[in-house]
Amino acid sequence: MFEFVDKVLRFGEGKKLKQIAGLVSVVAELEPETQRLSDEALRGKTVEFRDRIAQGETLDELLPEAFAAVREAARRATGMRPFDVQVMGAMALHQGAIAEMKTGEGKTLVATLPVYLNALLGRGVHVVTVNDYLASRDAEWMGPVYEFMGLTVAALQNNMSSEDRRAAYAADVTYGTNTEFGFDYLRDNMALALDHRVQRGHYYCIVDEVDSILVDEARTPLIISGPGEHAAKTYYDFARVARQLKARVVVGSGDASGDGGGYDYEVDEKKKTVAISEEGLARVEHLLGVDNLYEDQGGQLVNHLMQALRAQGLFKRDVDYLLQDGEVKIIDEFTGRILEGRRYSEGAPSGHRGQGGG
Ligand SMILES: Nc1ncnc2c1ncn2[C@@H]1O[C@H](COP(=O)(O)OP(=O)(O)OP(=O)(O)O)[C@@H](O)[C@H]1O
Ligand SMILES: [Mg+2]
Numbered sequence: 001m002f003e004f005v006d007k008v009l010r011f012g013e014g015k016k017l018k019q020i021a022g023l024v025s026v027v028a029e030l031e032p033e034t035q036r037l038s039d040e041a042l043r044g045k046t047v048e049f050r051d052r053i054a055q056g057e058t059l060d061e062l063l064p065e066a067f068a069a070v071r072e073a074a075r076r077a078t079g080m081r082p083f084d085v086q087v088m089g090a091m092a093l094h095q096g097a098i099a100e101m102k103t104g105e106g107k108t109l110v111a112t113l114p115v116y117l118n119a120l121l122g123r124g125v126h127v128v129t130v131n132d133y134l135a136s137r138d139a140e141w142m143g144p145v146y147e148f149m150g151l152t153v154a155a156l157q158n159n160m161s162s163e164d165r166r167a168a169y170a171a172d173v174t175y176g177t178n179t180e181f182g183f184d185y186l187r188d189n190m191a192l193a194l195d196h197r198v199q200r201g202h203y204y205c206i207v208d209e210v211d212s213i214l215v216d217e218a219r220t221p222l223i224i225s226g227p228g229e230h231a232a233k234t235y236y237d238f239a240r241v242a243r244q245l246k247a248r249v250v251v252g253s254g255d256a257s258g259d260g261g262g263y264d265y266e267v268d269e270k271k272k273t274v275a276i277s278e279e280g281l282a283r284v285e286h287l288l289g290v291d292n293l294y295e296d297q298g299g300q301l302v303n304h305l306m307q308a309l310r311a312q313g314l315f316k317r318d319v320d321y322l323l324q325d326g327e328v329k330i331i332d333e334f335t336g337r338i339l340e341g342r343r344y345s346e347g348a349p350s351g352h353r354g355q356g357g358g
Contacts, residue, residue, distance in 0.1 A: 156174060217334065
């Protein structure tokens with residue numbers, strides 16, 4: 001049964017694999033003559049390919065020659081000659097497919113082949129990595145290959161100015177994290193003048209660790225927000241009150257309707273929600289000296305209470321966030337690294353990732 005399902009899912013795969021294997025041998029046949037080219041003649045291939053594109057040749061038609069050129073450039077610039085299986089993976093990527101390659105199989109090098117081919121159009125190619133460190137490492141590591149072929153490379157970093165970002169996007173190849181590309185896209189959409197934008201379009205990109213980025217990371221949306229307000233006295237008042245309340249922790253089936261259970265609020269760690277009980281509400285009103293929290297115009301006080309309860313019940317110091325120089329720094333739940341410049345939305349913790357200063 002499973003075998004049958006597997007076969008259905010992989011329908012057509014054999015045919016595609018055959019087609020790719022055929023192309024690999026064409027690339028291999030071109031190797032001896034490519035090896036005979038001088039460095040200058042090899043670099044000259046980029047100009048030649050671009051001319052041929054201008055004459056109407058397609059990327060698919062150029063693929064074997066372009067891949068042969070990059071293979072040779074990689075060998076000369078880094079000492080690594082892409083293996084046939086790596087060339088196969090590169091072809092799958094060019095076709096827009098997901099290539100599953102195990103750890104250590106050399107995905108960083110594989111990417112240079114389709115990146116070079118698609119960068120020939122001059123519209124900018126993006127390579128998406130999981131963190132800033134890998135963005136700069138990969139750009140530096142693979143940079144010599146592109147530069148050998150006369151292309152420019154750059155890496156985005158979290159702390160970059162708009163000018164530096166614009167310059168990075170102007171390069172033929174731009175490495176960066178999905179969050180940087182995402183926030184730049186959002187900010188560009190809020191730009192008041194066209195020349196304030198940093199990106200120059202989205203033509204082609206390759207995503208490293210695609211399962212992590214398109215499945216895990218995609219669960220938390222990117223939200224852009226205005227500059228944060230200064231912590232007001234209200235925050236401290238509510239934080240003080242929240243500390244005095246009794247929490248009841250539930251998992252997955254939060255229901256705060258039951259009163260008199262001897263708790264003030266409920267924390268659902270799985271759904272990441274909090275709910276106050278009647279009893280708890282009365283205590284809060286008593287502690288703050290307020291008659292009716294819900295009578296406040298605009299619901300500001302209720303919002304303050306909810307955020308204070310979430311901060312108290314759901315967010316743990318040195319796990320979800322840490323304090324550095326008197327500032328709250330959010331810890332990325334996937335990588336454990338500090339997310340610089342990032343803060344929680346709604347002025348307090350929430351399930352979203354926000355970035356201030358937009
Ligand atoms: N064609 C090659 N010739 C020689 N060495 C290679 C070649 N391709 C890759 N390597 C080496 O293999 C190692 C792993 O490469 P890389 O980090 O790109 O793997 P990866 O597939 O991205 O792994 P991970 O999943 O851990 O990120 C590197 O040290 C690299 O130098
Ligand atoms: Mg890798």
